[in-house]
Amino acid sequence: MQGERVIIRNGFVYDPINKVNGERMNIYIENGKISEEFKEEGAKVIDATGKVVMPGGVDIHSHIAGKINAARLFRPEDHKGDVVSKTTNTRSGVGYSLPSTFTTGYRYASMGYTTVFEPAVTPLEARHAHEELIDTPIIDSGLMVCLGNNYFTLKYIKEGEVEKLKGFISWLMKAVKGFSVKIVNPGGQETWKWGKNVTSLDDKVIGFDVTPKEIVTNLARVNEELGMPHTIHIHCNNLGSPGNYEITIETMDALRNIKPVKGRKNVVHIAHSQFNSYGGKTWRDFSSGAGEVADYINKHSHVTTCIGQVIFTNTTTITSDGPWQYRLWLLTGNKWTGADVELETSGGIVPYVFRKRNPVNAIQWAVGLELLLLIRDPWRVYLTTDHPNGGPFTLYPQVIGWLMSRKSREELLKKIHKAASTRTQLPGIRREYNLEEIAIITRAGTAKSLGLKSKGHLGVGADADVAIYSFNPEKDSTSDYEKIVSSFSKAAYTLKNGEIVVKDGEIIGSPMGKTFWVECKAPQEQEIMDDLEKTFYNYYTVTLTNFPVQFDYLPLHEPLKTMV
Amino acid sequence: MGKVLKDVVCSFCGCLCDNLEIAVENGKINPVSRACKVSISRFVNYNKDRVPYPMIREKGGLVKTSLDEAINKAAEILSRANWPLIYGLSSSVCEAHRKCVELAELVGGVIDQTATVCHAPTILAFQEIGEIHATLGEIKNRSDLVIFWGCNPLDAHLNHFVRYSVTPKGLYISKGRKDRTVVAVDVRETRTTRVADIFLRIEPGKDYELLSVLRALINGKEIDLDKVAGVSMEEIRELAEKMVNCRYGVIFFGLGLTMSRGKHYNVMAALSLVRDLNKKTRFVIIPMRGHYNVKGAGVVLGWQTGYPFAVDFSRGYPRYGPGEFSAVNLLANGEVDAALILAADPAANFPVSASKHLARIPTVVIDPKISMTSLIADVVIPSAVSGIEAEGTAYRMDGVPIRLRKIIDPEPGVLADSEVLQLIIDRVKGVR
Numbered sequence: 001m002q003g004e005r006v007i008i009r010n011g012f013v014y015d016p017i018n019k020v021n022g023e024r025m026n027i028y029i030e031n032g033k034i035s036e037e038f039k040e041e042g043a044k045v046i047d048a049t050g051k052v053v054m055p056g057g058v059d060i061h062s063h064i065a066g067k068i069n070a071a072r073l074f075r076p077e078d079h080k081g082d083v084v085s086k087t088t089n090t091r092s093g094v095g096y097s098l099p100s101t102f103t104t105g106y107r108y109a110s111m112g113y114t115t116v117f118e119p120a121v122t123p124l125e126a127r128h129a130h131e132e133l134i135d136t137p138i139i140d141s142g143l144m145v146c147l148g149n150n151y152f153t154l155k156y157i158k159e160g161e162v163e164k165l166k167g168f169i170s171w172l173m174k175a176v177k178g179f180s181v182k183i184v185n186p187g188g189q190e191t192w193k194w195g196k197n198v199t200s201l202d203d204k205v206i207g208f209d210v211t212p213k214e215i216v217t218n219l220a221r222v223n224e225e226l227g228m229p230h231t232i233h234i235h236c237n238n239l240g241s242p243g244n245y246e247i248t249i250e251t252m253d254a255l256r257n258i259k260p261v262k263g264r265k266n267v268v269h270i271a272h273s274q275f276n277s278y279g280g281k282t283w284r285d286f287s288s289g290a291g292e293v294a295d296y297i298n299k300h301s302h303v304t305t306c307i308g309q310v311i312f313t314n315t316t317t318i319t320s321d322g323p324w325q326y327r328l329w330l331l332t333g334n335k336w337t338g339a340d341v342e343l344e345t346s347g348g349i350v351p352y353v354f355r356k357r358n359p360v361n362a363i364q365w366a367v368g369l370e371l372l373l374l375i376r377d378p379w380r381v382y383l384t385t386d387h388p389n390g391g392p393f394t395l396y397p398q399v400i401g402w403l404m405s406r407k408s409r410e411e412l413l414k415k416i417h418k419a420a421s422t423r424t425q426l427p428g429i430r431r432e433y434n435l436e437e438i439a440i441i442t443r444a445g446t447a448k449s450l451g452l453k454s455k456g457h458l459g460v461g462a463d464a465d466v467a468i469y470s471f472n473p474e475k476d477s478t479s480d481y482e483k484i485v486s487s488f489s490k491a492a493y494t495l496k497n498g499e500i501v502v503k504d505g506e507i508i509g510s511p512m513g514k515t516f517w518v519e520c521k522a523p524q525e526q527e528i529m530d531d532l533e534k535t536f537y538n539y540y541t542v543t544l545t546n547f548p549v550q551f552d553y554l555p556l557h558e559p560l561k562t563m564v
Numbered sequence: 565m566g567k568v569l570k571d572v573v574c575s576f577c578g579c580l581c582d583n584l585e586i587a588v589e590n591g592k593i594n595p596v597s598r599a600c601k602v603s604i605s606r607f608v609n610y611n612k613d614r615v616p617y618p619m620i621r622e623k624g625g626l627v628k629t630s631l632d633e634a635i636n637k638a639a640e641i642l643s644r645a646n647w648p649l650i651y652g653l654s655s656s657v658c659e660a661h662r663k664c665v666e667l668a669e670l671v672g673g674v675i676d677q678t679a680t681v682c683h684a685p686t687i688l689a690f691q692e693i694g695e696i697h698a699t700l701g702e703i704k705n706r707s708d709l710v711i712f713w714g715c716n717p718l719d720a721h722l723n724h725f726v727r728y729s730v731t732p733k734g735l736y737i738s739k740g741r742k743d744r745t746v747v748a749v750d751v752r753e754t755r756t757t758r759v760a761d762i763f764l765r766i767e768p769g770k771d772y773e774l775l776s777v778l779r780a781l782i783n784g785k786e787i788d789l790d791k792v793a794g795v796s797m798e799e800i801r802e803l804a805e806k807m808v809n810c811r812y813g814v815i816f817f818g819l820g821l822t823m824s825r826g827k828h829y830n831v832m833a834a835l836s837l838v839r840d841l842n843k844k845t846r847f848v849i850i851p852m853r854g855h856y857n858v859k860g861a862g863v864v865l866g867w868q869t870g871y872p873f874a875v876d877f878s879r880g881y882p883r884y885g886p887g888e889f890s891a892v893n894l895l896a897n898g899e900v901d902a903a904l905i906l907a908a909d910p911a912a913n914f915p916v917s918a919s920k921h922l923a924r925i926p927t928v929v930i931d932p933k934i935s936m937t938s939l940i941a942d943v944v945i946p947s948a949v950s951g952i953e954a955e956g957t958a959y960r961m962d963g964v965p966i967r968l969r970k971i972i973d974p975e976p977g978v979l980a981d982s983e984v985l986q987l988i989i990d991r992v993k994g995v996r
């Protein structure tokens with residue numbers, strides 16, 4: 001907060017970006033930023049002795065605003081067992097896999113997370129996502145904009161007009177106040193509007209004569225030439241299907257020669273790779289393909305990935321992958337909601353229970369952990385559950401527990417379907433994460449991948465978003481699963497811009513978070529104005545005038561510059 | 565000549581047409597083009613029948629008071645009540661809805677919105693089955709088979725045909741009307757059924773039967789009947805064929821389906837039919853929502869509470885109770901002991917037993933215009949007309965959020981709904 005000075009004293013600090021690895025030191029905060037050392041007089045002091053201090057958590061992929069609302073409305077049965085009462089300083093709400101907006105902000109903060117990115121917003125409904133962010137307290141956010149099936153993307157690629165595509169994306173990010181380029185089932189959503197799907201990188205999208213490969217390579221090139229802070233972010237084709245590890249590797253390999261913008265090495269982020277790392281040909285011989293995917297990523301520096309770890313619980317699948325949600329309805333018989341959005345996306349919702357005794361689910365659980373453990377560079381692999389698809393974000397601490405404690409994984413392996421032991425490599429993996437690596441996969445690495453210079457670290461000038469956990473690395477055993485889960489579930493303290501928002505896991509302050517968006521200024525925008533006007537007039541049902549999101553919807557925001 | 569504003573949004577019905585041209589001169593508003601006749605009347609008459617000033621009831625009559633006094637009285641009524649009801653919402657903007665939920669939570673009351681008396685069955689059926697949905701642009705761009713079931717857009721959503729569903733040309737509908745087959749299913753002839761290519765006139769209360777038979781047919785079942793719901797099997801088979809063989813079909817449905825015998829079972833049958841059709845082709849279903857922002861009321865309640873309507877906060881957290889916490893029942897059973905009505909007229913629309921209780925309990929009305937409910941209220945607070953005198957967000961019937969613009973200033977001292985609600989919230993917090 002303005003003018004206030006805070007000292008976090010004597011904690012074990014894990015700040016990987018600044019190469020601080022568990023050293024006992026003080027952190028100084030002034031005016032909401034990390035500052036140089038100052039004298040204690042007049043400062044608020046938080047005693048972090050015997051505790052872990054990390055930058056606030058940064059989630060790179062969690063469905064918290066926009067489309068998820070249809071799922072909230074769809075599933076009253078999800079909320080009834082998980083209610084949140086109002087208090088003097090917090091609003092009421094509901095969980096479980098589909099928490100209401102206030103509850104979302106509080107629950108992230110109480111786990112020590114302070115920044116969360118919404119990864120699938122369709123442009124026409126961006127206004128809605130921004131409205132929800134206003135009511136999502138504490139956490140900072142940003143919206144990834146679905147572009148892999150957008151009419152303009154497909155049209156400009158078909159016409160070979162890459163410069164116009166650049167102009168379009170530059171314009172669109174400003175219009176919807178978006179943060180980055182998201183691609184979901186490239187070409188598959190448009191094809192689903194005719195009841196079909198694309199299943200190989202060389203299939204043609206009906207009506208456009210372009211292929212998924214052309215979509216991802218062109219968008220990657222445009223993304224890097226625009227200098228977007230984050231790479232393209234792909235939900236690959238064939239998600240959820242046996243044998244899909246191959247198309248995942250083909251997708252990554254198709255992007256190998258894209259030249260990254262100056263200042264980073266990566267050109268693609270593969271979202272929830274767990275759902276796209278399966279072997280086998282059918283559900284009967286379903287197996288892990290994590291070894292192959294991890295091996296590719298280990299050998300190629302142009303890729304980052306988040307996992308989409310599966311957790312055994314009752315949750316909700318919600319994606320923009322219309323044909324996949326249709327298939328999941330056929331597979332499960334659970335209720336199904338679908339939504340096509342003109343010129344932009346399709347999508348759907350199907351409730352789902354991940355069961356320990358189900359062989360496919362057991363393998364899926366193991367695949368996520370295999371990826372996290374087999375990919376050697378923690379800077380390129382991030383912890384997510386693809387909330388709520390693999391399970392609610394509130395269960396991240398369990399994943400941290402499994403990564404740090406080999407014993408806990410082995411115990412769970414014994415209780416779940418044996419396919420997880422026989423058709424994956426997990427039982428043989430000895431690696432255990434240390435606290436520094438946990439800090440990388442939950443905040444430092446994600447902040448870097450998103451291109452957020454003020455987040456994910458505790459260097460002077462960084463936003464004073466800090467998490468303090470009741471875990472003593474000198475006394476507590478890192479293989480004590482219960483201790484790890486309880487420590488990371490309820491932060492001892494969470495600070496947001498220097499304000500204490502959480503104490504002992506309880507919310508004590510609830511400031512509004514800000515929204516990051518990217519202010520592109522590509523000169524090619526001028527070339528597309530005629531096209532925009534014609535297309536809105538002919539094919540959209542909202543006028544071009546009324547399409548852009550006004551600043552009224554971003555009461556606190558930070559436009560980021562592109563990297564060029 | 566005043567200024568002419570382009571691409572103005574009409575805040576009357578769930579179509580939310582956003583391409584109107586409106587001339588503003590000397591405090592008068594005149595639609596120049598693209599507005600339907602209902603919309604023209606809304607704009608031209610926006611200043612008729614206005615609540616002239618804040619009023620409170622004294623000795624049986626409503627008397628003029630200051631805004632401050634009216635806010636005080638409203639806050640007092642809501643604070644003192646054991647179980648107050650907040651109701652209406654659908655003819656106001658989302659910014660006001662957000663405040664309504666906050667207020668309901670603060671006073672431990674119930675919040676319900678007008679969907680409770682129109683599309684509640686749609687919502688319940690959606691929660692049971694799911695809904696294969698599309699935005700209206702997909703209908704314009706792709707739909708070659710358009711079915712209107714129990715709805716009459718030519719009288720209720722006047723621009724629907726030309727903007728979205730019947731005549732417009734689209735990306736894959738190059739010839740507009742000629743590229744579409746239009747079907748109407750209704751119990752009586754209407755302007756809509758008269759222009760349809762096929763009209764199935766069904767017996768009242770038999771929608772469920774007809775939908776179920778169609779579903780059986782498209783799933784390949786044999787049906788050994790001559791007639792269903794008064795329609796010959798030949799006609800039904802023909803429609804089933806058309807459904808399976810179209811490229812991108814749509815059913816629009818209205819209160820003829822949701823409010824006739826069977827209610828949410830009817831809608832469940834329609835949702836199941838459309839869902840199953842997606843095994844053969846692409847098919848979607850869109851409810852025709854009436855008030856311009858009834859969709860938005862459900863959306864806001866959804867993100868703040870998890871539930872679309874009938875939400876109780878008496879235990880400090882949201883509880884969902886369609887029926888149990890529905891405004892009509894709570895009033896008819898005499899369970900709530902105060903009410904705040906935002907931009908709705910339950911005294912005119914609710915059953916007598918409900919409106920009688922509403923007249924008995926202390927009631928606060930926030931509305932730009934005089935309504936039946938305002939006449940029985942204890943506090944009446946005038947507000948700006950959203951979409952004319954105040955800006956804000958509304959959700960079209962298909963869920964597309966659109967920003968309403970302010971095109972003229974309200975009278976001095978007249979606030980937007982959300983501002984009035986914020987004052988009440990602040991006062992309630994102060995009173996306690």
Ligand SMILES: [Zn+2]
Pocket residue numbers: 061063119120271272386389
């Ligand atoms: Zn996702």
